[in-house]
Amino acid sequence: MILQEFLQGLADIIGAIIGFLKPIVTPIGEFMVKWIDYVLVIFPRENYVAYIVICVLFIVTGIFVNCYWPGDKKPKYLKEKGIEFKTPENEKIL
């Protein structure tokens, strides 16, 4: 009984949230659907080859990029050029 009342209360709260946001979000969703329908035409429907190739490409590129630019230390070419990003302004923001 307590659980039922809790769930009904929850449904009422969620109902109020969705009821308020639905008129805003649904037209946006309809807009999304329009452009998606256009874009979907270009995707091949016959076989998985293109999808597998793109997936593998993402992974291989990801590995390659990470090996060269892991992002945790200043790249060699910047060090060699002596480029410094640290400024008093940046300090303040940080």
Next chain:
Amino acid sequence: MGAPKNMIKGFIFMGIYTVITIVVPLLTFGYIRQLSIEGYAIQLTQQGYEIISFWIVAFGLLISGCAFFTYSSPKQSIRKGVFALIQVLINCLYMWSYKFSGATDIQIDISGFGFVVLLVQDLVLVYMGVYFLTIAIKIYDLVDFTVNRKTIREARWEDK
């Protein structure tokens, strides 16, 4: 975080996305094909199942590959921003593929009586609206990462 750690993180998230976008939906639809509620069969034709399966696997592969690139990229980097945006866009296509594959029109046959149809298109439209907000956030992130590139990089290198 060094390159190996980045890549481990990337592979972990790729695995998670593979499970969420390919394995679980395929198992679910496979289960639904044989499912009956109180003895009444839920109708999912062989053709419908094949169409849904194709798009699940196709977009699931793209999402998983993208997830690897996104999550293996350094925090707040421009490349992370770009691929996170691409990933959300592919996610939208993936979501909508359920609709045009007919997976959002659930039909339950009740022999000797008729059938019941559940149409969840409006629910999907609201979800798409939420996805638009997510796209907006990703574009905002990308602009933020680009504009504040120097600050972000400096902070990242300072941590080391």
Next chain:
Amino acid sequence: MRAARVFRWIMRIFILLLTLSLSVVTILGGLSAVNILSDSNNIQVPPSGYSISYNVTGAPNTWYINIPIGINNVGYFDLNNLEIEFILEMTYDGSSTVIIYSGSQNFGNIESGNSGIFEYNATSFTVPAFSTLNSILANITVYGYYSLDLIQFEIHVVDFGIYP
């Protein structure tokens, strides 16, 4: 934390709230369906709970069919915009078939926790001249919205025997 990140977090929380709300709606919608359908008393259509009253044997201008439908909404959300479409198909003189009635009626909403009994009245039949009436079958479709109008449902009753 940079101001740009604070704004981002606010937006993310907002999106999370929306997504969670939608998930809860889906779950509660499913639970409601289980609540309503697990007890046959919640939906009573002829012949279990009520009886159809009809007159399809006299002169065609006196024909009518009355179907009472009882629905007890024990779910968490309102059942909205309930509409019933009713099509009657008559077979006469051996194998001739004709649609003698097609119409729909809107019964409005049933709030959560409430019940309603509706009566569908079919009159104004277009009956051809016949010597033998073999059968009258009804195709009944109930349309409605549930889960904050996010889920639309259709219940199709096919070839429901009205006569004999």
